Amino acid sequence: MENMFDRLAPYIQDYIYANNWQELREIQVEACRIVFDTEDHLLLSSGTASGKTEAAFLPVLTELYHKPSHSVGVLYISPLKALINDQFKRLDELLLESELPVCKWHGDASQAEKNRLLKHPQGVLQITPESLESLLIRKRGACVKLFCDLRFVIIDEVHYFMRDVRGVQVLCLLERLERLAGVRPRRIGLSATLGDLSAAQSWLSSGTGRCCAAPVCKAEKQKIRLLVQRFQRADQTTPEGALDAGEAAHYDYLYRMTLDRKTILFTNSREETELVIAHLRQLALKNKTPDVYRVHHGNISAVLREQAEDEMKAGEEKLVTGATVTLELGIDIGSLDQVVQVGTPATVSSFAQRLGRCGRRGQVPQILFTFLDDVHTTAADTLGPINWSFLRMIAIIELYTKQNWVEPLASGRYPYAMLYHQTMSYLLSVGEASVRELEAGVLALSSFRQISQEDYRMLLHHLLQIDHLQKVEGGGLMIGRAGERIVNDYHFLAVFQVPEYYLVKDENRAIGTVDKIYPQGTRFALAGRTWETLEVNRQAKVLFVKLVPGVSTVDWDVDFQTDLHTVLVQKMRQILVCSDQYPYLSDSCCERLEEIRYLARNSGILTNVITQLSENKFAIFPWVGTRQLFTLHFLLRAHGFQSKILWRTCVYLEVTFRSKAPDAKMQLENALRELAQWEGEMDLSGLPLPEKVQIEHKYNEFIPLDLLRKEFIFDFLEPDGLREALSAACAFPDSSGDAHNEAE
Numbered sequence: 001m002e003n004m005f006d007r008l009a010p011y012i013q014d015y016i017y018a019n020n021w022q023e024l025r026e027i028q029v030e031a032c033r034i035v036f037d038t039e040d041h042l043l044l045s046s047g048t049a050s051g052k053t054e055a056a057f058l059p060v061l062t063e064l065y066h067k068p069s070h071s072v073g074v075l076y077i078s079p080l081k082a083l084i085n086d087q088f089k090r091l092d093e094l095l096l097e098s099e100l101p102v103c104k105w106h107g108d109a110s111q112a113e114k115n116r117l118l119k120h121p122q123g124v125l126q127i128t129p130e131s132l133e134s135l136l137i138r139k140r141g142a143c144v145k146l147f148c149d150l151r152f153v154i155i156d157e158v159h160y161f162m163r164d165v166r167g168v169q170v171l172c173l174l175e176r177l178e179r180l181a182g183v184r185p186r187r188i189g190l191s192a193t194l195g196d197l198s199a200a201q202s203w204l205s206s207g208t209g210r211c212c213a214a215p216v217c218k219a220e221k222q223k224i225r226l227l228v229q230r231f232q233r234a235d236q237t238t239p240e241g242a243l244d245a246g247e248a249a250h251y252d253y254l255y256r257m258t259l260d261r262k263t264i265l266f267t268n269s270r271e272e273t274e275l276v277i278a279h280l281r282q283l284a285l286k287n288k289t290p291d292v293y294r295v296h297h298g299n300i301s302a303v304l305r306e307q308a309e310d311e312m313k314a315g316e317e318k319l320v321t322g323a324t325v326t327l328e329l330g331i332d333i334g335s336l337d338q339v340v341q342v343g344t345p346a347t348v349s350s351f352a353q354r355l356g357r358c359g360r361r362g363q364v365p366q367i368l369f370t371f372l373d374d375v376h377t378t379a380a381d382t383l384g385p386i387n388w389s390f391l392r393m394i395a396i397i398e399l400y401t402k403q404n405w406v407e408p409l410a411s412g413r414y415p416y417a418m419l420y421h422q423t424m425s426y427l428l429s430v431g432e433a434s435v436r437e438l439e440a441g442v443l444a445l446s447s448f449r450q451i452s453q454e455d456y457r458m459l460l461h462h463l464l465q466i467d468h469l470q471k472v473e474g475g476g477l478m479i480g481r482a483g484e485r486i487v488n489d490y491h492f493l494a495v496f497q498v499p500e501y502y503l504v505k506d507e508n509r510a511i512g513t514v515d516k517i518y519p520q521g522t523r524f525a526l527a528g529r530t531w532e533t534l535e536v537n538r539q540a541k542v543l544f545v546k547l548v549p550g551v552s553t554v555d556w557d558v559d560f561q562t563d564l565h566t567v568l569v570q571k572m573r574q575i576l577v578c579s580d581q582y583p584y585l586s587d588s589c590c591e592r593l594e595e596i597r598y599l600a601r602n603s604g605i606l607t608n609v610i611t612q613l614s615e616n617k618f619a620i621f622p623w624v625g626t627r628q629l630f631t632l633h634f635l636l637r638a639h640g641f642q643s644k645i646l647w648r649t650c651v652y653l654e655v656t657f658r659s660k661a662p663d664a665k666m667q668l669e670n671a672l673r674e675l676a677q678w679e680g681e682m683d684l685s686g687l688p689l690p691e692k693v694q695i696e697h698k699y700n701e702f703i704p705l706d707l708l709r710k711e712f713i714f715d716f717l718e719p720d721g722l723r724e725a726l727s728a729a730c731a732f733p734d735s736s737g738d739a740h741n742e743a744e
Helices: 002-007 010-018 027-039 052-066 081-094 109-117 129-138 140-147 158-162 163-183 197-204 245-258 270-287 302-315 348-357 388-403 416-430 435-443 453-465 482-487 566-577 587-603 626-638 664-676 703-714 720-730 737-742
Strands: 041-045 074-077 100-107 122-126 154-157 186-191 225-232 263-266 292-298 321-324 338-342 366-373 469-471 476-481 502-506 510-514 522-527 529-537 542-548 608-614 617-620 642-643 655-657
Touching: 002 027, 010 052, 010 081, 027 041, 027 052, 027 186, 041 052, 041 197, 052 074, 052 081, 052 154, 052 186, 052 416, 052 617, 074 129, 074 338, 081 122, 081 302, 100 109, 122 129, 129 140, 129 163, 129 416, 140 163, 154 655, 158 186, 158 197, 158 245, 163 416, 186 197, 225 245, 225 388, 245 263, 245 338, 245 366, 270 292, 270 321, 270 522, 270 529, 292 302, 302 510, 338 348, 338 510, 348 388, 366 388, 388 566, 388 587, 416 435, 416 453, 416 476, 416 482, 416 703, 453 469, 453 703, 469 510, 476 482, 510 522, 566 587, 608 664, 617 664, 626 642, 626 655, 626 664, 626 720, 664 720
Parallel strands: 041 186, 074 122, 074 154, 100 122, 154 186, 225 366, 263 321, 263 338, 292 321, 338 366, 502 542
Antiparallel strands: 469 476, 502 510, 522 529, 529 542, 608 617, 617 655, 642 655
8 A cells, every 4th residue: 555655746745634534445555556567447446535636636647747748637527516615625625736737528617627628728617517528519629739648547436337328428528539549549437326336337448448446445334323213194184284193293303313313314306305394484583593404405595505414514503404416425414423315215325325424534424214005904905004105115125235226237238329419519519510420420439339320311301391490502511490409598508308497596696497387476485595486577587585484385296216136125025924023113113014015915926916906906926127027018009908016106006997897807818928938039119009109218308209219218118027926926826935034
């Protein structure tokens, strides 16, 4: 370890001494070894606050110290402007004694700093994918000078990019940049939660032909303080707008458990964040305790979000900040006393990220789960009394804490919406291009390697028909009139869907945004407070408001959607089958779990793939993930069955017969057996899919329906995983083996 320290640049050694580091961490030593002694890309995956950022920058900056770059030497790509601002402060200190500047490049960054960098390109450039897209479009010529000697690209929060189309955008931009500037920089990826290192290595090295090293460092065993507390929604009706006894008890508990404790309180929706914080603030007012409550989500103004981050980091007050995914990422907010999770996290990965926010600087991570149970054991429906969300919560905790498992991430093979976006972006940057030039400049990008020339030409033909493209003399293509309206919109740079937002202002102070107009006199919640609309300026899309007392609600049209992985669903089944006790569950939770286990055993869902719910209604439990369940749903519909998925994260299908059929169960058994015994590749191209069934992407409306259907079939449906699960489950008649032993 000491040997690697000796190889670092002198100013970095001085920085380490000045900050009283005792030694380099293992991940930092391994990063130095790979950067100094190989030409490989590098993937650094370890927990939050484990020193990954320093592990990347210490050897990279040393390389630039010994062999200065003639342009920007390091390109740092982050998903969030806030993360860039946070890392900028850290790097600025590290580079204080060096001659390498660090420049932020995003919408809120200084234009003077950007101009200075364009004149004298050097050092480190921190940027978002959207700003990099803008650079390649609007400053194509300047990019050659800016990046002609680019040595390293550091991609932060790799798992965040891999899970959606922004990751495709990043890879496309890097390839376009490398071709334009004639460089082959090494890539370094950073992540705290990766379920499949090999998939992340492949993603990071995509299109480069270079190996990617991923050092595995010994993780120290870590204790976790964990408690799950349940509150029962009261049975009796309550007056409209009033809290029932269960809700009141829940808020009172959250108030007491966060009092004088620096806390991030996570929920799964912006509405719930607003509501919880508003009620906690009311309780503080009632009990005459300080107002330490803040809100942090994507619709809060940047000023208020940054203010909350700075206040939390300063640590002068024990703030309680309600948040959604915006505080999952690695923004430095100092040490926390605890994390509170209201309801079940969307995924195991999300739980891992949220847990990683506490327990820094030698502390034992402490996370409190609370949930309001409004599923009653007296419900008439056989399966209605089972709280699936509660089971999923336990399964998530068990998978991560006992098995260190998180969901693997895989990129889609047919990202047609991104192919549209990159085609328009490329044409915007070059003016016009022939079909062959587009195939070489866009279709040849590694992210589109599975898309055929035939499919691309179908897309181009469609874009000509809808006037997004037009032909020029000589046969080339350029952007058409309808396409100009898309590409000239500021939001074109972002490949994620951006709803139409209305700015909320209290006099001249921006509070945040909402996605609908609240008419004059209407009260709504934002930033944990209640506002009343004074005036609406529809043309400027601004709501002028005043602060009013009390608690109100706000609703956004879209919040998170999630898919359950088969491993998670099967863990839920195992929890039902076994008799294990979980020490982190409160007494009320333990009692509820035993009720659910009793109901599950008696309903037959643990031993029967098909369970009769009523005279003509059946439940099918293949215990598979969301994608496999949707595959079964559409296959059954193709067989003529009336199949239904009750909600997005449901773990079973409901099949209804129009009238009582004596052989209904046998019909279903035969259909499942046929699917389980299917030989060879399962052809789903003939499935009777509804026209609106597609993987949601921003530019789908400009893609031919045949291509959207192909993407859905091949990138969402999973017939192989379904067939494997059915083969294991469909041994009709059902066996009656020892369920407990099966779980073991």
